[in-house]
Amino acid sequence: MFVSYKWLQDYVDLSGIPADELAEKITKSGIEVEGVEKKSEGLKGVVIGRVLEREQHPNADKLNICQVDIGQEHPVQIICGAPNVAQGQKVAVATVGAVLPGNFKIKKAKLRGEESNGMICSLQELGIEAKLVAKEFSTGIYVFPDDAKVGEDALEYLGLADEILELGLTPNRADCLSMLGVAYEVGAILGREVKWPESNASNATKKASDYISVRVDAIEDNPLYVAKVIKNVKIGPSPLWMQTRLMASGIRPHNNIVDITNYILLEYGQPLHAFDYDRIGTKEIVVRRANDQEKMTTLDTADRKLSADHLVITNGKEPIALAGLMGGANSEVGSDTTTVVLEAAYFAGGVVRKASKDHGLRSEASTRFEKGVDPNRVREAGERAADLMAQYAGGTVLAGSAEADTLTVEPAVVSITLDKINTMLGTELTVSEVERIFARLQFEVSTVNHEFTVTVPTRRGDITIEADLVEEVARLYGYDHLPTTLPAGEATHGRLTAYQQKRRQVRKVLEGAGLYQAVTYSLTSKEKASQFALEKRESIRLAMPMSEERSQLRLSIVPQLLEVMKYNIARQNDSIALYEIGSVFLKSNRADLPEEREHLAGAITGLWESHPWQGEKKPVDFFVAKGVLETVFDTLGLAERIEYRHAEIDGIHPGRTAEVLLDNEAIGYVGQVHPTIQKELDLKETYVFELSFKALGEAEIEPIQYEAIPRFPSITRDIALVVDEKTVAGDIRKVIAEAGGKLLKEASLFDLYEGDHMEPGKKSVAYSLKYFDPERTLTDEEVTKAHNKVLQAVKEKTGAELRG
Incomplete structure (x- = not known):
């Protein structure tokens, strides 16, 4: 509902209450004022002029030379291209120095050799929307009625020297869908009378x-x-x-x-x-x-x-x-x-x-x-x-x-006691204070033994029960004046469950890593419903879908994230990192409801790091996506229980995809979107992951055990192993970890070589091994003994040979 501040003054006295202050008071009383628009803000220098003469421009068929009286000593010459300009009209004139919407300043100009000292304006040029302009003036200048006075402020005549309050009404406040309804509300807030418009009775003889x-x-x-x-x-x-x-x-x-x-x-x-x-x-x-x-x-x-x-x-x-x-x-x-x-x-x-x-x-x-x-x-x-x-x-x-x-309308009659009002609001209002509030609302009230019987006017159809009266008292008394109290009696303090805490932790980690949270549709099309799904099941169709594009419950979140990627990239936002923790829906044996599971999914494309000054650019690759997940696993205390295994998944690049395992159970994947799908969606190289968050959130975690910072030095040994090119580096690391015993604390892969100096079908992988004992300094003999066990184990179990 748009409310003109000046029009509202016809019904209620607003003296001393500016529009901005009135808007704040209305909002505090329970009806949100979404904004106050000052119609003439930034506009100046527009007056009413009278066209004295109009003649054709000698050098332009569509321009006219007009002599216009603007209330000054001499008329001004204005070049006008409006098709409806004519002699004798009273028009809106933006004088030299005037400012129009968009900070458009009027200056002296020459048009096709003829001087122009101002501008004859249409309503659209004064900031009025084209859809609100009367048809006869929609394609030309606006013509004032004959009683308009030359030289006076045109903005005032056009109602632009006004402020418009936009009320965001809730469905129950239909009474404020009228100026009189708003006047009653404002009158109650300010404690002022409402003036009704007068109508004259007909004195005609005919009926x-x-x-x-x-x-x-x-x-x-x-x-x-x-x-x-x-x-x-x-x-x-x-x-x-x-x-x-x-x-x-x-x-x-x-x-x-x-x-x-x-x-x-x-x-x-x-x-x-x-x-x-x-x-x-x-x-x-x-x-x-x-x-x-x-x-x-x-x-x-x-x-x-x-x-x-x-x-x-x-x-x-x-x-x-x-x-x-x-x-x-x-x-x-x-x-x-x-x-x-x-x-x-x-x-x-x-x-x-x-x-x-x-x-x-x-x-x-x-x-x-x-x-x-x-x-x-x-x-x-x-x-x-x-x-x-x-x-x-x-x-x-x-x-x-x-x-x-045949209309029979009886006003609602609602009773409530003073004690109930004070109990519900936590106040200590008196009978007279409550009666004054009802009087401001123009509700008829009678009071007997601290009980109010209120006759509600028919204009307020939203008031039917005791709680409605309590609300009226609260908002007119002022929500700011209501006391703050704590619940009485024993209370159980609320807290997050362990699962909810993990969800919150993961969100914080991902956002800290630079990913934005997305909230996408749970509904998708038949074609996309089963794409990238962790578990292949038949998708569930809605009984009454609004469209085929949103007719199926999703089995995976990734397709929706890729839609968001496509939308952003089409708008030149080409480096994007998104995640979503949301539900997927699996068809179950029960006929009524699907099984709902919570998944964690992400999609990353473009540059992961860009430092133009240093000339550094790092595009997203598989290890960026994997690294983000490893940070999540480490935060949840699951890093040691996670493994990655090469996998082939529909829609994912076959050579850049890994299955993620938790305690040897597959819980998801990470990899690059298949090039053919990237091409279909107009995406650049894009990496995605999707995991069962249910599995992550419900995983039992051992209590954290702290270890003292080592007092004794460690010893590092590097080994380069020649193995078959199909041998998985993770399998070698497992063998190293098992054979190293209690002295081996870390084993990390730091190099891979496949090249001219390597025999066909072979590759070289290099690991850095760190040995130490927290209780003492190790000797070379002890480290050598443990290290030889590692070399022997990898040779026997993987066929690896030390690279010479």
Whole structure:
């Protein structure tokens, strides 16, 4: 809901309360103000001018030379290219030195040899959205009414010297979908009175009921229908002040009749509709459910096929409006309309919502009917609109109205004790303080023995139970003033489970390593559902998918991460590292629900490190992805229990893929995406991993044991072994670790050689072995003895030979 600060002042005194301060007060009372837009912020130097002369530019077919009176001693010459500029018009002129939206400054200029001292502006050039500009001015300059005064501030006339508060309303606060509703709220916050607009009663001798009759067949859908008749109207533009208020609220002006109905919708929150009396074709209005397959053409020229679920307004024969949504083209108010039938009705939200959904129509009117309008405001809104049509369309309002009324509305009556209010809020409010709060809200209240009986106005349909009254007291008293208290009695302190702690640790590690957390869809397509899956099972299809692209529950997270990669790379973000801890869904024997498992997945591409000053660049490779995982395993205390084994997995590069094992059980993989898939997705070299986080999170971990820092020196021996090229380096390391005994503390691979000086089918791998004893200094003989055992073991078990 957009609320004009200046318009709001018509209903409640805002003196001494700037718009920003008012926004803060409204937010603190429970309705969030999402922003305050100062319409004229940054704009200056725009005045009203009068075009005295207009002649064709001698050197340009589409330009005009205009002499414009801007209220100064002499007229100014302005070159204008607008097709609708004409002599005698009053227009918006940006003078030399003026500033327009986008910090566009107006300077003296020469256009095709002729001097121009300013600019005649369109509304779009003054910052008004094109969709809000009336059609007659949508492709040219704006022309002010004749009563505009030359030389005065054009921004003031156009309502741009205003501030707009954008309210983020929750569904229960439909009462604030109107200026009067907001005025009641602001009046309660500030403790000030609300002024209602005045309507003059008709003094016509003819009666509306002589011209039209109303019958409602669908009483539950439409318990109240009021029809006013206004004769002798003259269709034309609405007054400028009304147009500017509509535009500030996001509604495009049309003509005086339509604009008045929209104005009342914003002012009262009551949707209205105007019919051309002569186009209705009969002297009756019948409200009923549509017939199956019945058709009508709405104001947007769309042909609508109706059903018995839809409520229609008819002339007794055919539909002339879709109730609460849109009028029919066959009864539209046009430039030749002289008599208007004005509809003010109360439609049930359910039937309007159904038609809105079926026809894809959502409007300001349907929104209000769906959320609920004030039934006691229907007639008043109709009377106010009819009065405005008399003032600004020259119409004569016929006496009374034609109506069908079966509406019975009783205001809600809710009782609550002072003790309950204070107990729930932790306050010590008195009876008089609570009564003053209800009085500010304009709720009728009676108090007996500290019990309040509150009669809630029908405009506040959200208040039905005790808790609602407590909320009203709390927000008007001020949430900032509520005391802070701790729970009484014994309490169990909350904490994370061990599994949750591990999840949090892993997130911290991965983000520390430079990966960003992604949250992707759990739904995917049939083709992608089983790609990269750790466990191959049939994917699960939704019973009612919104689209085929999101019809299956995923078996792997990696395809979704690759989608994110593709999206970013297409936007020149080519170095990306992502991870996600999320669920995959496996089909189980149970027919009702799938088995849900938590996985950890990641995807990395581009440069891992880039130091342009030093000229260093390190692209992502297999060992970067593996290193990230090793940091995770080390943090979880599982590093010694993890192994890597060469694997071939669909969609992963066959030579750059490793299966990850925990305690000899496969829990996932790490590797490069297969080049063909990289090409399909327009990806560069990309590495991914996916692991069962359930396995990691539930793994039992031995308590941490600390060892003293060694006091005695270690001895390092390096060995280079010649082995078959198919021998796995990890297998050799296992043999070394087993044979080294208690003196061998570390064994790490540091070199691989395959080249011209190596016989075919062989390779050389080099390891660095560290020996030490924490209790004493080792002798060379002791180390040599242990080292020889290692050499003998690798020769016997792997066929390795020392490289000469």
